[in-house]
Amino acid sequence: MKEANETKYWLLLLHESEYLDDSSYESVNEDCLNLIRLLVSIIKRMKCAA
Numbered sequence: 001m002k003e004a005n006e007t008k009y010w011l012l013l014l015h016e017s018e019y020l021d022d023s024s025y026e027s028v029n030e031d032c033l034n035l036i037r038l039l040v041s042i043i044k045r046m047k048c049a050a
Contacts, residue, residue, distance in 0.1 A: 001043065004036045 011032060015025040 001036070001039050004032065004039055008032050008036065 008029070011020070011025065011029050014020045015022075015029075020028070
């Protein structure tokens with residue numbers, strides 16, 4: 001989860017510094033957000049099962 005959030009941060013920096021254009025950033029960022037949502041869901045389920 002920490003690495004996914006750090007990746008989100010670095011993607012934002014790359015976009016703001018114009019290393020990533022808008023469409024590339026939006027595509028990769030959406031994938032990153034979906035991964036974070038999935039990880040949050042897994043963590044919540046594991047906490048409820050414990």
